[in-house]
Amino acid sequence: GVRDYVLNKLAPVHHVSGAMPVLRTTGAVFNGRKRLTFQDLINFYNEIEILNLIDDDTSESPNFWNMILNPEHRSDLKIDKAGTANHRDNLEFDKDTGEFKRFYKIRMWENNAAPLYSPTGELKARGSIKEDGDQYASTFFYSPNTVWHLEKLKILYKPEYQDTTNADPESEFRLQGYGLCDKKQEYGFGAIISDNG
Numbered sequence: 001g002v003r004d005y006v007l008n009k010l011a012p013v014h015h016v017s018g019a020m021p022v023l024r025t026t027g028a029v030f031n032g033r034k035r036l037t038f039q040d041l042i043n044f045y046n047e048i049e050i051l052n053l054i055d056d057d058t059s060e061s062p063n064f065w066n067m068i069l070n071p072e073h074r075s076d077l078k079i080d081k082a083g084t085a086n087h088r089d090n091l092e093f094d095k096d097t098g099e100f101k102r103f104y105k106i107r108m109w110e111n112n113a114a115p116l117y118s119p120t121g122e123l124k125a126r127g128s129i130k131e132d133g134d135q136y137a138s139t140f141f142y143s144p145n146t147v148w149h150l151e152k153l154k155i156l157y158k159p160e161y162q163d164t165t166n167a168d169p170e171s172e173f174r175l176q177g178y179g180l181c182d183k184k185q186e187y188g189f190g191a192i193i194s195d196n197g
Helices: 002-010 038-049 071-084
Strands: 022-024 065-069 091-093 100-103 106-110 135-143 146-157 170-185 187-191
Touching: 002 135, 002 170, 022 038, 038 071, 038 187, 065 071, 071 091
Parallel strands: 022 187, 065 106
Antiparallel strands: 065 135, 091 100, 100 106, 135 187, 146 170
């Protein structure tokens, strides 16, 4: 739940040229959407490069360029990589787990939940029901322009022996997190949305 919340907070509300690019995929149609291609990633990478975001990729300071792929886009890139040898070294996958690690300077992460965008390219509220024409996105963020803080983590536990009302006693466990995540400025964020097929 925390990761899903963070993804929606960091995703751009809509395309902002020269600050927060939101691009559409252009690949072959599959299940009502266009697949993500290597060329789409190159186009997005070009949009990010012109933002002049500092990228300090030393061992003391981690890479600041990050993208969280949704499951559809991760599968698309595996298919695209398998179909050509032209860019094998630029799409780095873990050989044991299949996890996508890197695309040039962008560190790649994965999450099953993803921000949802309307057909007009507007970010929908977290928890919105997917309607016809809505598509999921993969989200880019420049970490120095983000703020996050975990204030408190509260664990509530009720052991089974305290349940005196049920014929089959149950124990309960609840985890509550308090904190925030947001953009420091409306710059250095982006998204790639599956286009409608």
